Amino acid sequence: MVDSLFPTIDTTDDVASPESRRKRRRISETSKEAAESSSEAQRINEESSKRWRTNRVQQIYASKLIEALRRVRQRSNDAGKITSVAREIRDTADRVLAASARGTSRWSRSILAARVRACLKKHKKAKSKGTRKPRKDTAAERRRVEKLPAVERKLKILGRLVPGCRKVDVPNLLDEASDYIAALEMQVRAMESLAELLAAAAPPSTTLTRP
Amino acid sequence: MLEGLVSPESLSLSYADMSVPERLKWLQQHQQQEVLSQSNNDSPELLQILQFYGSNNDELLQSTFSHFQMLGANYNMGFGPSHEAMDGCISRTGSCQIDPADTMGVMLKNSEENRAISFKTKRKSEVKTREQEKTEKKIKVEAETESNMKGKSNMSNKEASSDTLKETSKGASEIQKLDYIHVRARRGQATDRHSLAERARREKISKKMKYLQDLVPGCNQVTGKAGTLDEIINYVQSLQRQVEFLSMKLAVLNPELDLSVEDLSVKQFQAYSSNLPVIVASKPLIMVDVPLFPLDQQGSLDLSVINLNQTTTIEAVRFYHSENFSDYSKFLLLVWEVTCLLYLFASAIYKLGNSVT
Numbered sequence: 001m002v003d004s005l006f007p008t009i010d011t012t013d014d015v016a017s018p019e020s021r022r023k024r025r026r027i028s029e030t031s032k033e034a035a036e037s038s039s040e041a042q043r044i045n046e047e048s049s050k051r052w053r054t055n056r057v058q059q060i061y062a063s064k065l066i067e068a069l070r071r072v073r074q075r076s077n078d079a080g081k082i083t084s085v086a087r088e089i090r091d092t093a094d095r096v097l098a099a100s101a102r103g104t105s106r107w108s109r110s111i112l113a114a115r116v117r118a119c120l121k122k123h124k125k126a127k128s129k130g131t132r133k134p135r136k137d138t139a140a141e142r143r144r145v146e147k148l149p150a151v152e153r154k155l156k157i158l159g160r161l162v163p164g165c166r167k168v169d170v171p172n173l174l175d176e177a178s179d180y181i182a183a184l185e186m187q188v189r190a191m192e193s194l195a196e197l198l199a200a201a202a203p204p205s206t207t208l209t210r211p
Numbered sequence: 212m213l214e215g216l217v218s219p220e221s222l223s224l225s226y227a228d229m230s231v232p233e234r235l236k237w238l239q240q241h242q243q244q245e246v247l248s249q250s251n252n253d254s255p256e257l258l259q260i261l262q263f264y265g266s267n268n269d270e271l272l273q274s275t276f277s278h279f280q281m282l283g284a285n286y287n288m289g290f291g292p293s294h295e296a297m298d299g300c301i302s303r304t305g306s307c308q309i310d311p312a313d314t315m316g317v318m319l320k321n322s323e324e325n326r327a328i329s330f331k332t333k334r335k336s337e338v339k340t341r342e343q344e345k346t347e348k349k350i351k352v353e354a355e356t357e358s359n360m361k362g363k364s365n366m367s368n369k370e371a372s373s374d375t376l377k378e379t380s381k382g383a384s385e386i387q388k389l390d391y392i393h394v395r396a397r398r399g400q401a402t403d404r405h406s407l408a409e410r411a412r413r414e415k416i417s418k419k420m421k422y423l424q425d426l427v428p429g430c431n432q433v434t435g436k437a438g439t440l441d442e443i444i445n446y447v448q449s450l451q452r453q454v455e456f457l458s459m460k461l462a463v464l465n466p467e468l469d470l471s472v473e474d475l476s477v478k479q480f481q482a483y484s485s486n487l488p489v490i491v492a493s494k495p496l497i498m499v500d501v502p503l504f505p506l507d508q509q510g511s512l513d514l515s516v517i518n519l520n521q522t523t524t525i526e527a528v529r530f531y532h533s534e535n536f537s538d539y540s541k542f543l544l545l546v547w548e549v550t551c552l553l554y555l556f557a558s559a560i561y562k563l564g565n566s567v568t
Contacts, residue, residue, distance in 0.1 A: 049426065069465060082459065082462050083459070086461075087458070089458040089462050090454060090455055090458035093454065154437060154440035154444060158440060158444055158447070162447070171412075171415055171419055174419040174420065174423060175419065177443060177447070178419070181423075181447060181450065184450040184454065185450065188450060188453045191454065191457040191458070192457060194461065195461050
């Protein structure tokens, strides 16, 4: 079913801009001429972005997403608050995204592991949730933190944004961030199209965003 | 091209203007002394070279200027100030045509192997001598950029010219090391193991930042690591917010999932390809003019938000990707709007839920 839904999606359209495409082509050209491992980093980056833009990945993601959403609906059983359902859907979507990453990236492993950890905690029920040490915001520590150069502060923030990358060093963090961005873009596109489809197919009374 | 270079923009480089003409004059003097001290066998050829320059000044000047201009465009890293200064200097001396010719002569006389008359072959052999100056260390990152230089003749020419100019300006004589061509250790910089490793690490990081700049839209305007990181952080946050928003939307539309699954038609899903993060710059979604928007004027924004309710919310979020949004302040505007939309949407859904049940 899902295959029929993606007949004309062009992978080349998905690329952000023609300039980036040209740059990537130039990069791949130079990689042919150069020594091997120097271009490895670039190849990894290229391949990571291409990975998230192929038709096949999108189809896999869309089908898994639909399945997961159906299961969520059954589990929630028309819960009253929409926000909790929304949160569940978001977590499900993230997990599906991480699953389709096939464990090659750190953030995907962290997302999947977090769920396992939560399940274990629920089963154990013994320890309290306050295992994480709360950072007492002393003045000295605040001063030390603020003294860090701006770039490093921003890198820390980025590490906090990308799941599972708090203590990762800078080059790996940048790699993870690029992969994560590519994956998020794909997720947004898939969910958008799904939502639009549902909105179009649904009876007009429920479509609020269309006049 | 000549006129363009003599234009005021190129002359606006004021910080190095004082030193550069002096530096050039010193160069000329130095090189003239070198010419005199060289063997007489070479002099007829050199004279021919100079005559060649004297006669074909226009062509030369244009090629020099084009090279230096492109140098300015392509090389930001360490070369920036030095050859921007050169640019300004050369443009000022554009009227007297001897100076650029002398600088070309300077570049030629540096590499002692270049005795050919044709212009391009000189450039290429200069590249070869430059290679022989490298120190030995097998860092392949530099090897890639090195062969990158070789592969593209234009780029290599410019690189050679800028490099040799830098060398002569430092006043050091050339030591030709016939070592591995792996690392471009720039002259005058430390060549011990630690700094080389450090430099390799820094170049790796900067390469990754450049790649991220390609990935994140609107990152090209900002220069420097801090601005780029800012944009990246904003972009990741906006994507995560979009996901949340869409999940809320799907939560509403979820009951129809079973019903509409069979109805999903090909034509509808073709809308998929058009829903990409497209640069939507045309549609005036935001009624309030951006510069007039301080965050405390929430009263006036409310009206525009109500107007926004009539348009697709997705488009509002997509508007981020338009090229108008380069500022962080403008992004704050978008953030505020998105949260307004979320709030409106959620409240509307709640009312609907209440009415249905």
